[in-house]
Amino acid sequence: MITPQADLGIFAISVAAGLIGALAGVGGGILVIPALTILFGVDIHLAIGASIVSVIATSSGAAAAYVRDRMTDMRVGMFLELATTTGAVCGALLASVVAPALLYVLLGLVLLGSAGMHVSRMGEETPPTDPPSELALRLRLTSSYPDRKLGREVPYSARRIPLGFALMWGAGMVSGLLGIGSGVLKVLAMDGAMRLPMKVSSATSNFMIGVTAAASAGIYLGRGDVDPQVAAPVALGVLAGALVGARLLHHISNRTVRLVFLPVLVVVGLETIARGLGFGI
């Protein structure tokens, strides 16, 4: 049984998770799961169920503002959701035949490796503006977003689209298999591979993670992993945090968003490796 004091603690941590998640383009499960299991002794299955709820709450709460304010690129989002949803279905089908331990460790190492790449781009405010490729024009993956911090419209076009699509397929597969890290991988694919501006990558990842999570939400509901005693304070806290975060994004630079994303990337990498080595967080 969860006491009202614990409810308050869960709510407070969820506000932080929603805030960081909205800025970094991730679901906030990285904060919510260990907080619930370690600090409040919640069963790991209920914690994962609550984290699915937190991903959808972050995504829907933040994306409502990002879509309206033209921070989310809906075409990039829908095009890549084709990759993540098919990847997620393949992952779910493979879940019974693949040993997850090794996968967790591999994914963790990939994430830590990409942290190095991310650091090398740390000072970059907007990506280089080369003329758009033939494929980007045909798929209409060129656009611009209003940057209130820079005070101007920033044009961009998606690069290396096949690589981005393949990485997104992998991201979907990983989240179908392991149920972790899908937002982080999405931001890395859009920012790192497709060279979209960091804020657009984060806002578009936010838009997409809800759909990826919804694909498996039915499974968690049916299994009895979604308990309102845990998930209700998480959902309310995350929604509040995400609404604040979505307002904040306009007032900070792409560099600051990168700075918020870096520790998230490292923590998810370490958490993923810890899970692979059998630590239940």
Place this chain on the structure above:
Amino acid sequence: MTPEKFRAMVSTVLIVGVAISAALIGVGFVGALAVGWHGSLVGGAASSGATTDFSNLPGRLATLEPAAISQLGLATLLATPVARVAASVAGFALERDRLYATITLAVLLILLTSIFVLR
């Protein structure tokens, strides 16, 4: 449909989904502080069973059980991204963007398949 209207529509779907679910989850949560998760806000008998069971929601909603009200809110929240994809299919179709209407419809079908078939 202009791109601005399209964005406004998708944004509205998300806001409405979030608002309805937050209200239901909130009412259930506050109600639970008052009468307990398994109590009844209309003075009925306390229910039994797990708060993780979503199968008998209508009956438990009839007695305004806090757990059931929050569960309905959580289910609404989990359905919001699906509603958003469905609205996007309509939006791209009204924008006469055949390519993206098709892509989005495919995403919706995969999503519904994974929710209702793979479980």
